[in-house]
Amino acid sequence: MTTTSQTPPPRDGSDAAQAAARRHLWLHFTRMSSYGPDREIPMIVRGDGPYVYDQHGKRYLDGLSGLFVVQVGHGRSELAEAAAKQAGELAYFPLWSYAHPRAVELAERLAELAPGDCNRVFFTSGGSEAVESAWKLARQYFRAVGQPGRYKVLSRDIAYHGTTMGALSITGVADIKQVFEPLVPGSVRVENTNHYRCERCRDLEECTLHAADDIERRILMEGPESVAAVYLEPVQNAGGCFPPPPGYFQRVREICDRYGVLLVSDEVICAFGRLGHWFGAERYGYQPDIITFAKGLTSGYAPMGGMVCRDFLMEPFLEGQRTFLHGITFAGHPVSSAVALANLDLFEREDLLGNVRANQAAFRGTLEKLLDLPIVGDVRGEGYFYGIELVKDKATRESFDGDESERLLRGFLSPRLFEQGLVCRADDRGDPVIQLSPPLICEQEHFDEIEGVLRQVLNEAWSRL
Numbered sequence: 001m002t003t004t005s006q007t008p009p010p011r012d013g014s015d016a017a018q019a020a021a022r023r024h025l026w027l028h029f030t031r032m033s034s035y036g037p038d039r040e041i042p043m044i045v046r047g048d049g050p051y052v053y054d055q056h057g058k059r060y061l062d063g064l065s066g067l068f069v070v071q072v073g074h075g076r077s078e079l080a081e082a083a084a085k086q087a088g089e090l091a092y093f094p095l096w097s098y099a100h101p102r103a104v105e106l107a108e109r110l111a112e113l114a115p116g117d118c119n120r121v122f123f124t125s126g127g128s129e130a131v132e133s134a135w136k137l138a139r140q141y142f143r144a145v146g147q148p149g150r151y152k153v154l155s156r157d158i159a160y161h162g163t164t165m166g167a168l169s170i171t172g173v174a175d176i177k178q179v180f181e182p183l184v185p186g187s188v189r190v191e192n193t194n195h196y197r198c199e200r201c202r203d204l205e206e207c208t209l210h211a212a213d214d215i216e217r218r219i220l221m222e223g224p225e226s227v228a229a230v231y232l233e234p235v236q237n238a239g240g241c242f243p244p245p246p247g248y249f250q251r252v253r254e255i256c257d258r259y260g261v262l263l264v265s266d267e268v269i270c271a272f273g274r275l276g277h278w279f280g281a282e283r284y285g286y287q288p289d290i291i292t293f294a295k296g297l298t299s300g301y302a303p304m305g306g307m308v309c310r311d312f313l314m315e316p317f318l319e320g321q322r323t324f325l326h327g328i329t330f331a332g333h334p335v336s337s338a339v340a341l342a343n344l345d346l347f348e349r350e351d352l353l354g355n356v357r358a359n360q361a362a363f364r365g366t367l368e369k370l371l372d373l374p375i376v377g378d379v380r381g382e383g384y385f386y387g388i389e390l391v392k393d394k395a396t397r398e399s400f401d402g403d404e405s406e407r408l409l410r411g412f413l414s415p416r417l418f419e420q421g422l423v424c425r426a427d428d429r430g431d432p433v434i435q436l437s438p439p440l441i442c443e444q445e446h447f448d449e450i451e452g453v454l455r456q457v458l459n460e461a462w463s464r465l
């Protein structure tokens with residue numbers, strides 16, 4: 001190892017820490033060259049409620065809950081204490097052949113909260129592993145029940161489902177897949193529910209549910225006997241919050257039942273209050289066969305993910321010598337399990353689901369004020385989860401081309417919003433959008449703050465165009 005200095009890097013945001021970060025830290029999905037001598041790497045050193053603070057003591061409203069994670073807000077000592085207590089008692093033991101009390105309590109609690117007979121919990125350490133585990137379970141399950149030809153999965157255009165090779169194969173964002181090809185075979189795309197840009201029904205009173213019917217079309221095209229599962233988020237994140245049209249999930253459920261295909265609800269973002277319910281499936285009234293989750297389960301105070309499955313999926317694995325041939329060292333980690341339990345306690349004590357339900361209309365109303373700006377084409381989402389689509393021409397819904405989007409989002413909006421004290425995400429995995437997902441403790445004053453910063457910065461962006 002070569003180091004930039006003999007002394008260890010300080011933990012604060014001094015010049016030495018900047019130099020050490022530049023020399024040794026590899027940021028995820030980040031163009032490292034954009035941090036040159038004239039632009040420092042933002043370093044977040046502390047958090048308190050919905051706010052975080054950088055190395056210079058400057059405060060930011062965390063409008064993205066870190067990365068759709070910190071549901072209860074930052075700096076909650078209850079969660080830190082739960083972690084410390086568990087680490088003192090039993091810091092680590094695997095779930096391979098053994099159980100430990102916190103994982104058992106958490107599995108039981110999640111089974112109670114999850115809809116219907118989703119009663120069996122398989123833990124992972126994060127979201128990609130959860131998505132990948134669900135695909136492996138679907139494949140091994142179908143072999144076990146005498147349908148070995150079912151291995152394919154369907155997911156939607158532009159939907160993000162993770163980065164490990166299996167999860168990346170399921171992901172529908174072409175730009176982050178191509179350099180890793182060939183990927184896992186058997187993953188195909190279907191339409192998403194982007195109503196704002198839908199040629200077929202954006203001007204109609206009601207959606208025709210063609211995006212649900214596209215799932216049936218694709219199952220028939222692939223051959224139903226080859227399809228294992230369809231992966232859908234309750235509200236699709238990538239592309240900028242596409243909520244389902246009324247009746248969409250009911251139609252999808254019927255299609256899955258008709259062809260014996262598993263419905264996987266990828267709730268890595270949408271579970272644990274993001275939409276005002278424990279699970280997004282509950283909000284839209286459908287029964288998934290598997291729910292994948294991560295992020296908000298621990299509010300990020302420890303890493304954890306998993307899937308909760310309906311009883312029938314476990315049945316073949318309760319017989320004879322059959323074993324689900326899958327496991328992860330840190331899955332169901334005792335410290336993470338203890339933190340998750342304390343996090344769920346906090347949700348209940350502070351009625352955070354109630355807070356989201358009571359304030360979601362105000363959040364929407366506040367963001368919708370931005371529709372008076374010429375650059376704001378659409379404001380869409382549910383609960384505390386919104387996307388704001390930016391357009392060049394509101395009347396025609398004309399979007400920005402690749403270069404304009406690059407200059408607008410990466411070149412101007414991302415750094416400027418941060419400079420103005422708002423953490424959010426300017427994203428162009430579909431058309432350019434700003435994504436918002438504030439902690440579930442937020443109220444009107446925070447919505448106003450978000451709206452104020454966005455209004456100022458979007459006005460600046462427009463005048464630069």
Ligand code: PMP
Nearest residue numbers: 126127128160161162266268269
């Ligand atoms: N599925 C969805 C819907 C996600 O949003 C994400 C992460 N943003 C993942 C899966 C992957 O989760 P992770 O980053 O924890 O691996």
